Amino acid sequence: MGMIGGGPGAFIGPVHRFAAELDREIELVAGVFSSDPDRSRAAAGQYRIDPERAYPDLPTMFAAEKARADGIDFVSIVTPNHNHLPSARAALAAGLPVMTDKPLTATLAEAQELAGLVATAGLPLGVTFTYTGYPLVREMKARIAAGAIGPLRKVVVEYPQGWLSQPAEGKQAEWRVDPARAGAGGCIGDIGVHAFNLSEFVTGQKVTRLLADLAAVVPGRALDDDCSILLRFANGARGVLLASQIEVGELNGLRIRCYGEFGGISWKQEEPNSFTQHHADGRTEIVRAADASLGPWAAGRTRTPGGHPEGYLEAFANIYRDFAAVLRGEDAPLLPGIAEGLRGMTFIDTAVRASAANAGWVDLAD
Structure with missing residues (x-):
């Protein structure tokens, strides 16, 4: 694997590296880790790769790696959105x-x-729609x-x-509120698209x-930081x-609840090793990670016995594990790909424009 971005001080670059290498099917060996050649080379120490394979730019990396x-x-790619x-x-x-x-990109036109x-x-x-990699999220999908x-x-x-x-x-915050680097959406592009x-x-x-009702609550902010959206x-x-990034005290509280005619299912990302399933007859079932009742989508991406918690890095690793399978020519039907990426950008663009125009209910194109 070659990495683009993720230089000194980056958050998500090391996460990608940990996740990609967890199952030993992928190894980070090269990269253009920064637009600054000195910082890119400095990242070689951070990632413990050959300094000669920390390149100053993409053409140099592609040419050198092709010759090996x-x-x-x-x-x-682990850069800000505009790259x-x-x-x-x-x-x-x-x-x-x-x-x-x-x-996927900074704008819908770029995604297309x-x-x-x-x-x-x-x-x-x-x-890397990471949360689809959680085994229990995949089990909920299968059960529904x-x-x-x-x-x-209801959802x-x-x-x-x-x-x-x-x-x-700070670096991680500043680019996310900058339209030139983040794109058309702030909170909606950073975390709202995950929820969608x-x-x-x-x-x-x-x-x-x-x-959609999107707002920039913090004075002077150019992009939304608080989103309330009704869906059909x-x-x-x-x-x-x-989705909001201005709710003081909240950390990473992604939660989903789905209700049907006969029951409901709910899951929290901060407590990812169980979900609750309610039944119409009044029973409530707690389904735990590595439970014997899990189907192949969940069981096939669970690494430890019950009672040994798995979390964010393991879920992230499941996305890379699926990608490795695709590279080997195998099927990985749950891997988020170009269709899901484009779909997410369509959502962001539609919500941003509809909210700005106070347009009320609008269609979301396929």
């Missing part, structure tokens, strides 16, 4: 598959361009698809954080309409999506 018998097989399309475009042109952080490039290149592209709660009626998905409740300070993706992934239903799903089910 042990050159990189794909790239992972996703240029990096992916260059990698695909070099004949390399791509794993990219979410959201990238979708065309992927189709032309005929190469895999994965998107099998009719465990009956026809879907509530929440993603509260509080770390941007004050003016942004999770709602469609778990339910198996697409959102067809939405009513393809089967007629109603939904609510709440």
Whole structure:
């Protein structure tokens, strides 16, 4: 694996590295870790790779790695959003598959361009919608698809954080509130798109309409930091999506609740090793990680016996494990790819425009 971004001081670069290497199917061996050649080379020590394979720019990396018998097989893009399309475009042109952080790009137009490039290149592209990698999230998806709660009626998905409740300070905060680097969406692009993706992934239903109220609550902020969105799903089910980065005291509180005619299912990311399933006869079932009742989607991505918690890094690693399977020519139907990435950008663009225009209910295109 070659990494683009993730230089000194980055948060998500090391996370990608840990996740990719967890199952020993992938190894980080090269990268352009920063636009500053000195910082890129300094990152070699951080990642414990050969300093000669920490490159100053993408053309140099692609040329040098192509000349090696042990050159990189794909790239992972972990930069701010505005660099996703240029990096992916260059990698695909070099004949390399791509794993990219979410959201897919900075704008919908860029996402549409990238979708065309992927189709032309005929190469895999994965998107790290991390929470779809949790085994119990996959089990919920399987149970809902099998009719465990009956026809879907209501979905509530929440993603509260509080770390941007004050003016942004520091590298990780500053680029996320900068339209030039983050793109059209702030909170909605950073975490709201995770909540949206999770709602469609778990339910198996697409959102067809939405009513969006996005706000920049912190004075002077150019991008939204608080989002309230009503959803309508393809089967007629109603939904609510709440995402905020100004809720003081909240950490990473992603939660989803799905209710059908015969029952309900709920899960919290901060307590990821169990979910609750309610039945119409009044029974409440607690389903735990590594439970004997789990189906193949969950059991096949669980690494430890029951009572040994698995969390964020293991879920992230499941995305990379699926990607490795695809690179070997195997099937990985739950891997988020270009379709999910483009879908997320369509959601962001639609919600931002609808909220700005106070447009009320609007259609969400396929």
